[in-house]
Amino acid sequence: xxxxxxxxxxxxxxxxxxxxxxxxxxxxxxxxxxxxxxxxxxxxxxxxxxxxxxxxxxxxxxxxxxxxxxxxxxxxxxxxxxxxxxxxxxxxxxxxxxxxxxxxxxxxxxxxxxxxxxxxxxxxxxxxxxxxxxxxxxxxxxxxxxxxxxxxxxxxxxxxxxxxxxxxxxxxxxxxxxxxxxxxxxxxxxxxxxxxxxxxxxxxxxxxxxxxxxxxxxxxxxxxxxxxxxxxxxxxxxxxxxxxxxxxxxxxxxxxxxxxxxxxxxxxxxxxxxxxxxxxxxxxxxxxxxxxxxxxxxxxxxxxxxxxxxxxxxxxxxxxxxxxxxxxxxxxxxxxxxxxxxxxxxxxxxxxxxxxxxxxxxxxxxxxxxxxxxxxxxxxxxxxxxxxxxxxxx
Numbered sequence: 001x002x003x004x005x006x007x008x009x010x011x012x013x014x015x016x017x018x019x020x021x022x023x024x025x026x027x028x029x030x031x032x033x034x035x036x037x038x039x040x041x042x043x044x045x046x047x048x049x050x051x052x053x054x055x056x057x058x059x060x061x062x063x064x065x066x067x068x069x070x071x072x073x074x075x076x077x078x079x080x081x082x083x084x085x086x087x088x089x090x091x092x093x094x095x096x097x098x099x100x101x102x103x104x105x106x107x108x109x110x111x112x113x114x115x116x117x118x119x120x121x122x123x124x125x126x127x128x129x130x131x132x133x134x135x136x137x138x139x140x141x142x143x144x145x146x147x148x149x150x151x152x153x154x155x156x157x158x159x160x161x162x163x164x165x166x167x168x169x170x171x172x173x174x175x176x177x178x179x180x181x182x183x184x185x186x187x188x189x190x191x192x193x194x195x196x197x198x199x200x201x202x203x204x205x206x207x208x209x210x211x212x213x214x215x216x217x218x219x220x221x222x223x224x225x226x227x228x229x230x231x232x233x234x235x236x237x238x239x240x241x242x243x244x245x246x247x248x249x250x251x252x253x254x255x256x257x258x259x260x261x262x263x264x265x266x267x268x269x270x271x272x273x274x275x276x277x278x279x280x281x282x283x284x285x286x287x288x289x290x291x292x293x294x295x296x297x298x299x300x301x302x303x304x305x306x307x308x309x310x311x312x313x314x315x316x317x318x319x320x321x322x323x324x325x326x327x328x329x330x331x332x333x334x335x336x337x338x339x340x341x342x343x344x345x346x347x348x349x350x351x352x353x354x355x356x357x358x359x360x361x362x363x364x365x366x367x368x369x370x371x372x373x374x375x376x377x378x379x380x381x382x383x384x385x386x387x388x389x390x391x392x393x394x
Contacts, residue, residue, distance in 0.1 A: 007044035008068060015042060017099045031103045037064050038102070071101055115156065120168060123150065127169065127176040142177045143169070183334050187304070190332035197301065197331055197338055198391025204263055205384040209299075212327075213292045215269075216301040216341040217260040217284070220348070221276050225252040225364040228357045245355075253361045257348075257368055258284045260300070261341050266379035268344055270372050272365045278312040285317075289325060299327045301339055337390055340382040347375065 010018070021027050022035040033054060040050045047061055115123075127146055131138045136149065147162045169175065187193065203209040226249040233244035258281060259270030271287060273280040292298050302308045308328065317323045331338045352371040358364045 008038070008041040008065060010038065010042045010068065013095055014099060014102070015039070017095060021099070021103070034064055034103045037061055038068060041065055041068075067106075068102060071098070114158070114160075114164065119156065123165070123168060124172055124174060126150075127174065140177050140179070146176070185332045185334045187333040190335075193330055193332045194335070194338070194391050197329060198388055200299070200301070200329060201263075201384055201387045201391060204381075205388065211297060212299045213296045214263045214299045214301065215260040215288060216263055216339055217258070218303060218339055218341045218345070219276055219281075219305070220257040220259065220345045222254045223257060223353065223364065223368065224254050225358050225361045226250070226356070227252055227359055232357075245357075249357070252358070252364075255361060255365055255368070256280070257345075259341060259344065259372070260284065260288060261344050261382075263301070263340060263381060266381040267376050268372050268379070270368070272368055276307070278307045278310045278316070281307045282313060282316045285322065285326060286320075289322060297327055298325060299329060301329050301331065301341075303336065303339060304330055304333050338387065340387065343382065344375070348372075 018035040018038055021031055022039055024032065033056060036054055037050060037056065037060070040054070041061070041064070047058055050056070050061055051058055123146075126134070127141050131141055131145070131149075134149065136145075138145075141149075143162055143165050147160055147165045150156070150165075151159050200209070200214060204214060228246065229248050229250055230246040232246075233240060235241060235243055255272045255274065256276045257270055257272055258276075259268060261268050269284075269288060269291065271280075271284055273283065288298055307313065308330070314323075317326065336342050348368075348371055352367065356364070356367065358367065
């Protein structure tokens with residue numbers, strides 16, 4: 001006759017958590033098996049029967065039983081009823097920690113660290129400084145140079161390896177040899193411009209600027225006309241899957257595109273010019289003056305390029321009686337993402353101008369105008385949520 005063991009008598013809350021883990025599929029197999037052993041011990045099942053059913057050793061069963069008694073898993077966590085919402089959350093956290101200590105492996109001593117924590121911090125601080133501060137050339141440490149320098153100093157009992165230095169930096173998420181550039185606006189009126197541009201975009205989204213036609217304007221300069229010296233080899237010719245092109249080409253000159261996008265309808269307007277001056281920019285303004293209804297004021301979203309606010313432009317507007325026709329809203333310096341026309345230029349470059357080869361400069365200009373006409377077939381206004389967020393969230 002098999003002798004039945006005395007039940008372990010785990011607390012109710014811990015037993016509920018163990019039952020969830022024993023029947024789950026998302027926990028590790030070790031946790032599931034240990035939870036099943038503890039549940040069986042709580043029922044008072046014999047050791048031999050648990051060993052056969054769960055395919056584990058007797059030492060594992062006894063070790064878990066002694067661990068549960070040592071960690072006082074049979075005693076409930078002291079609580080004060082009734083509990084508030086925050087107390088319930090803290091009790092749940094404490095319960096999870098208790099179950100985790102019960103099912104996890106015991107902490108082992110492990111290998112002693114190669115360096116003390118103070119020495120590790122010294123190495124990390126050194127890697128964040130320039131080699132020039134230590135009499136070495138260069139402005140940044142590489143891991144190999146840093147390791148060699150540390151071994152030259154002979155400050156540590158054993159030589160350090162590059163892999164150890166690398167692991168030390170990965171642990172703290174430090175990459176001393178990598179450089180990322182940042183750009184900040186030095187415009188003293190950057191905050192006012194940003195909020196003003198954001199208010200315009202918000203008004204367009206809410207359809208409150210009915211007396212204005214808002215147009216985003218900018219220049220795409222130096223579009224080069226390249227001519228092939230040798231003919232391309234087309235795909236599926238001579239066993240090639242892609243187009244083959246000779247890297248040499250002939251330069252036929254450049255053209256500049258001054259374009260604007262109607263932010264209400266999404267339509268794109270543009271002219272190509274040979275020079276990028278105030279006079280050519282005024283040509284676009286005259287072109288827009290003829291397109292937009294006379295009863296509406298044309299508001300232009302512009303960057304801070306000098307041709308957009310020069311004295312010559314002001315004189316030309318005054319001579320032609322257009323100073324009341326146009327209003328200018330300038331984005332902060334180094335904030336091109338606030339100008340929607342930049343997305344149009346990106347689309348133009350990716351879809352139409354990339355890898356373009358032409359036979360003349362006039363063909364390039366014709367291609368640019370045909371590309372704009374094709375984009376206007378599927379025109380749509382910008383995504384206002386993105387631009388409003390970029391203006392109001394720093």
